[in-house]
Amino acid sequence: MSTDSISQRISELVTTLSDYNYQYYVLDTPTVPDAEYDRLFRELQALEAQYPDLLNPQSPTQKVGGAALDKFEQVSHEVPMLSLDNAMVEDEFVAFHKRINDRLKTDQIFEFCCEPKLDGLAVSILYEDGKLVRAATRGDGAVGENITENVKTIKSIPLSLIGSSDNGNYPQRVEIRGEVFLSLDGFHAFNQKAKENGTKPMVNPRNGAAGSLRQLDSKISAARPLAFYAYGLGVVSDEFELADTHCERLQQVKSFGLPVCPEITVAKGIEGVLDFYKNISEKRASLNYEIDGTVLKVNDIDLQAELGFVARAPRWAIAYKFPAQEELTVLNDVEFQV
Numbered sequence: 001m002s003t004d005s006i007s008q009r010i011s012e013l014v015t016t017l018s019d020y021n022y023q024y025y026v027l028d029t030p031t032v033p034d035a036e037y038d039r040l041f042r043e044l045q046a047l048e049a050q051y052p053d054l055l056n057p058q059s060p061t062q063k064v065g066g067a068a069l070d071k072f073e074q075v076s077h078e079v080p081m082l083s084l085d086n087a088m089v090e091d092e093f094v095a096f097h098k099r100i101n102d103r104l105k106t107d108q109i110f111e112f113c114c115e116p117k118l119d120g121l122a123v124s125i126l127y128e129d130g131k132l133v134r135a136a137t138r139g140d141g142a143v144g145e146n147i148t149e150n151v152k153t154i155k156s157i158p159l160s161l162i163g164s165s166d167n168g169n170y171p172q173r174v175e176i177r178g179e180v181f182l183s184l185d186g187f188h189a190f191n192q193k194a195k196e197n198g199t200k201p202m203v204n205p206r207n208g209a210a211g212s213l214r215q216l217d218s219k220i221s222a223a224r225p226l227a228f229y230a231y232g233l234g235v236v237s238d239e240f241e242l243a244d245t246h247c248e249r250l251q252q253v254k255s256f257g258l259p260v261c262p263e264i265t266v267a268k269g270i271e272g273v274l275d276f277y278k279n280i281s282e283k284r285a286s287l288n289y290e291i292d293g294t295v296l297k298v299n300d301i302d303l304q305a306e307l308g309f310v311a312r313a314p315r316w317a318i319a320y321k322f323p324a325q326e327e328l329t330v331l332n333d334v335e336f337q338v
């Protein structure tokens, strides 16, 4: 291919993926299945890696999510909310492990906090003096949407933490990050009702959760069966002593009163992670929520800090996804209901 045609292909992919991003992140109305999006995204990543001079700073490979909608008050994230790099096959996870070894100049076998990859919407919830004071979407990673009133309607999210910060039960100021999702029971019940009433069904639980949460009227969010699992922390005030590993920190978050996914576990090295991946794949069909893979995080927080971040994702974590299930035809004729 000539440089001109490569440049033209890159520009086509940037335009197409930016359009898909807008439909998916801003309007909660995807027009293509994730598998198709992922194929084009990877083609763009490969071309950009091969021809770095043609990298467009506006490329979706350099960005997180989509812009916050104007209809919501905007929230600037004190700690950015990033995306995740992903692996589609075992070899790509092995390559990720090797990249960490190379970067840290060690042949150490790492411990990973292994988590299901929940298919919903990332939110950040701020507690001050134990009270829920603000909740925001990820938005473009730097600025999200203020959805406090909607998040307050989610039954599993406490309005007050357990204990008191004076007694050291939780930090005076703490941002809990996690995924809001729809239970599968809730999703099917909603679509059954929509069918009976002749109203529009939800395309899938992920977009149903996003559309339910990004509503100006919190009564609509309250009527949807939304749930939440915490998987990380943002800002944490200095006086509180956090644990040294990610998994232990999640246990601390649980002790504050937030729900944490019970499937999360610690595993050692490539073998341990592959076992987790296999086990959770087998369990997937019996879970009452959708997952689209696993998230593997280097457990040691000091190592995480040493590894740091690239443009849109941490170097210490990867989403090892399940093979795609959707085909292009699935979305045909299905409109999204908010």
Ligand code: NAD
Binding pocket: 020, 021, 023, 024, 025, 030, 031, 032, 033, 034, 035, 037, 038, 064, 065, 082, 083, 084, 086, 115, 116, 117, 118, 119, 120, 121, 122, 138, 179, 231, 295, 319
């Ligand atoms: P991502 O979903 O691949 O990974 C980051 C997100 O994972 C986080 O923001 C968080 O919300 C979520 N997550 C779930 N469980 C987690 C856990 N245990 N720990 C940490 N994070 C966890 O990245 P993304 O940027 O949110 O989305 C990209 C994906 O979205 C694409 O791969 C594609 O499948 C889909 N997408 C589809 C379209 C479309 O048109 N169909 C458009 C854009 C994006």
